[in-house]
Amino acid sequence: MPTRRSTEPDIQALRGLHLYHAKLSNSSMRVRLLLEEKGLVWTSHLLDATRQDNLDDGYLRINPTSLLPSLVHDGVVVTESNDILYHLEERFPEPRLSPVEESERAVMREWVDLAASSHPTTLKPWQYAVTGTRTKRPQDMERYRQLQSDPDLVAFHQRSLDGFTEAEIADAVQRNHAILARMEGALTGAPWLVGGYGLADIAWFPNVLLLDLLGFPTGDYPAVRRWLATARSRPTARSAIGRSPLRLPGWLLRPIVRVRKALPSRG
Template sequence: MPVLKTDAPEVLKLEGLHLYHANLSNCSMRVRMLLDEKGLEWSSHLVDLGRQENLKDWYFRINPKGLVPALVDNGIPVTESNDILFYLEKKFPQPSFTPGNPDECESMHEWVDLASRIHVKAIKTYVYGSIGGATKRRSDMARYAEIEPDKELVAFHQKTLDGIPKEEVAAAVALLKSVFARMEARLSKHEYLAGEQMSLADFAWVPQHVLLSRIGFDFSPYPCIEAWAHRISKRPAFKTAITDRLPTIPMWLMMPVMKFSSWWRERFSG
């Protein structure tokens, strides 16, 4: 679990829970929702990804990989959204989102792990392959390659600039369909991914539905997933953590707006 040590005075002095996040980041969504489901008080720090604030020195002192979200708990940074979920569940066990049944608990861990393992290969590749835009400016890439320890991320962001190959986008779609077929089968027998109660598995996956559905991924072959996502969307924490932070533009405008934002960032952001 990436619970990090820091000697940055500005981080060490932070008291309570502080979340560094972005409104449209699906990884940020899952952490915000768990914080709100548990009724925890937390301080919000929005990181402007369009202005590349996550590449600033001050943010790398919080998260050395420059990713959102990052949690700081009384001066202790915790990174990687799935690990933050487990960290919060362990430190604040009530209400519980861990099944008591060992088999269901194992299933929960498998679903959370899967969300992490396919994040770049499937989710990010599909999203940015569909948008056709870049995640970084070319002028930032030399510095980014130098400071980013995760070279898979460096390679991915370079691909968004050069154009993600169509075969990689097709492979991402095939992988997503395979995962969603498994999810559909699971949800045809259970209310939630790990069983009959909501668990960390659902927090890890429902933001994927939010993001993918807004950019046009076809979920019509998966009625049980749609019903599951609809149930979760009615929870108050879903509204405060996700709905209230989403742009109000209609879905059909989402893709062109994201494409234009990416184009503008590459050419004109200073």
């Protein structure tokens, strides 16, 4: 359940906003971005997913799926980044970051939910394929299998260890292009995805930023590139995400460039 009152006394006792998150996680970035846009005071609990901090019992008591981020707001646990965005927008309506018009709100919800739901088949496989990084070490998988009830998540992490097939990577590339083309349509002649800057832009900005930083070919999408640059220049983007979120060393960049050249392009 995305929103529930914790039964654990120490979690119930947490006052204010507590975000459990990871630095380079796009799902965490969008929540940090919204917290900053709303000028909220929040307590950071930074976890290192590469060290498997999110599999610690302390975190699993907050979010049994082990996924980051999670928000604890006055003892109420909210998981799933899109639900956290909706929760914050509802509880802290100023400044307003969702349209007033119901038909526009429906479009906004489509964008926000798509950013979260498309993540496992679009950004994630691309990210792990081009960087060649693993989400889990072989020795972590044993424990992960025991605690993770979602078979798709187990399969995904096993895939990152075994390596994605060419077909899976090609599928992720095509899906990323399909989404960028859809964004290009929405952003042609409009500065933001739905009306003014809001939740839809906040949900998508980290995904497109990471794709771009990892070298995904975005040249065919000028409106998306302009949107990305404008969103990136907001002061909140720097405080929530950092100036250069991906500082990749040369030894890692070189294989990325090689893999990129071998990957299928648009079409």
